[in-house]
Amino acid sequence: MNLNKDLNYVNFITRSTPDPGLMGGKGSNLVKLAQIGVIVPPGFIVNVNSYKMFLEKSEHSEQIKELLRIDYNAKDVLPLSSNIKDLILRSSIPEDVLNEVKLAFEQIHENFGSEISFAVRSSASIEDSSQFSFAGQADTFLYNKSFEDVIKSIKECWASLFSPGAMLYLLQMRKKGIELSLLDIEMAVVVQEMINSHISSTLFTVNVLNNDKNSIYIISTWGLGETLANNIIVPDTIIVDKTNFEIIKLDIGEKEKKSIQNPEGSGTILVENEPNSRLICSLNEDQICQICKVGLKIENALEFPQDIELSIEKDIIYVLQARPITTLKI
Amino acid sequence: MKVIGKGLSCASKDEVTGELVYIQTVEDVINLFDTAGGKICLIEDAGTTTLGPILSDLTGIVCTTGSGGSHLAIVSREFDLPCIMNIDMDIEDLTQLNGKTGKISTEEDNAGILYLLN
Numbered sequence: 039m040n041l042n043k044d045l046n047y048v049n050f051i052t053r054s055t056p057d058p059g060l061m062g063g064k065g066s067n068l069v070k071l072a073q074i075g076v077i078v079p080p081g082f083i084v085n086v087n088s089y090k091m092f093l094e095k096s097e098h099s100e101q102i103k104e105l106l107r108i109d110y111n112a113k114d115v116l117p118l119s120s121n122i123k124d125l126i127l128r129s130s131i132p133e134d135v136l137n138e139v140k141l142a143f144e145q146i147h148e149n150f151g152s153e154i155s156f157a158v159r160s161s162a163s164i165e166d167s168s169q170f171s172f173a174g175q176a177d178t179f180l181y182n183k184s185f186e187d188v189i190k191s192i193k194e195c196w197a198s199l200f201s202p203g204a205m206l207y208l209l210q211m212r213k214k215g216i217e218l219s220l221l222d223i224e225m226a227v228v229v230q231e232m233i234n235s236h237i238s239s240t241l242f243t244v245n246v247l248n249n250d251k252n253s254i255y256i257i258s259t260w261g262l263g264e265t266l267a268n269n270i271i272v273p274d275t276i277i278v279d280k281t282n283f284e285i286i287k288l289d290i291g292e293k294e295k296k297s298i299q300n301p302e303g304s305g306t307i308l309v310e311n312e313p314n315s316r317l318i319c320s321l322n323e324d325q326i327c328q329i330c331k332v333g334l335k336i337e338n339a340l341e342f343p344q345d346i347e348l349s350i351e352k353d354i355i356y357v358l359q360a361r362p363i364t365t366l367k368i
Numbered sequence: 369m370k371v372i373g374k375g376l377s378c379a380s381k382d383e384v385t386g387e388l389v390y391i392q393t394v395e396d397v398i399n400l401f402d403t404a405g406g407k408i409c410l411i412e413d414a415g416t417t418t419l420g421p422i423l424s425d426l427t428g429i430v431c432t433t434g435s436g437g438s439h440l441a442i443v444s445r446e447f448d449l450p451c452i453m454n455i456d457m458d459i460e461d462l463t464q465l466n467g468k469t470g471k472i473s474t475e476e477d478n479a480g481i482l483y484l485l486n
Contacts, residue, residue, distance in 0.1 A: 112398055112401030112402060113398065113401075115398060116394070116395075116398065202394050202397075202398070203394070206397065206398070206401065206422070209401075210422065210423070210424055210425075213424065213425070214424060240437040242437065246378075246436065246437075246441075246445060247376075247377075247378055247436050247478050248478060255436065255437065256437075257435045257436070257437035257438075266435070266437060266438060267438055267439050268438065268439065269431060269433055269434030269435070269438040269439070269440050269441075269453070270433065270434075271433065271434075272433055272434065272435065272454045273435050273437070275435065275436075291435070345437075345442065364442075364445075364446055365442075365445035365446055365448075
């Protein structure tokens, strides 16, 4: 079986063509990044056909679709979200989809080792586009070891489309004149080798604090990147001259906590950072220079300023995500 | 007018005035959904993503931790909302500020200042 050509529900990141409608914004951007030669964690995308098949064939299909048709307001969100999520999590994934996901899961294990675990991340059809980022509204599940863990997390990602935050975000977009219903949003899911980040950074190829196109804005910390994305800590901040990569400004952040692998199962935990590591910048000068080079390579290839999430493990820089900066006023 | 906090201004640099409201839970966000206009939200590290949906109605947002690169900061910029991250507040109990009037302004080098007006 040709594992790329014959699959309807799964697309390998390094062997596909970008297609946001099929792979969601995040998934499609990862395929683009792989094409331009940036190091991304190996993996595959459980594409929107899987989600559509799930909605069509699951044992609670009619009930779920009926709930998705409801014209809701803010006060309806909590109970409606809970009902939709409950039905999704109780439903089974169709056999055809399961089989392809299993094939892909086994191939990644075969190529990269049976000890690896997986990051399972949402990739909604409206996410990470140049119109709206949907940033942080759908979920990510880390350190999934077994196939059953991965399948459970895939369903959790689908269900997170209907989290209270996501549903309220859609209502808010409607207020701005962008008409979107729950039935319009489709979810692909990205499944990749879990990178055990020693350092996580987010890099903006334009300084978004002041719209300066000649400088790069970086935040960085120890451990996994969720402490950066979710505003849990005060990270290191570095501003770099885009023309020569000289450091214009460097502020050491408190970095009070770091996110690490949960030693007792899947997922992550927060621990206190050691006092000494809080006093030094999480990136050294060479690493700052290297991630800036990666950032500019992506910006040039995609021909648009980018917001890029990076991870460093054993001196290898991985790009976890890149999306267009949606708010420039240049 | 009294300065009660200073942090990083990471989104719109407009000077704004509004009623201060301390947000802690998703229920707080839902309760504010239709009345968020004119409010400046005060939040700590929890629930920042849930706050996202009401941002475009808010007048401003102030967070006691975080950075200009977080998801909340990205969405604040999308909605062109004044946002101060990592604010160092003079007041420990933020519930005392509920219902008071605050002003956000941005000074040199992206310094975000929160003033108490009453």
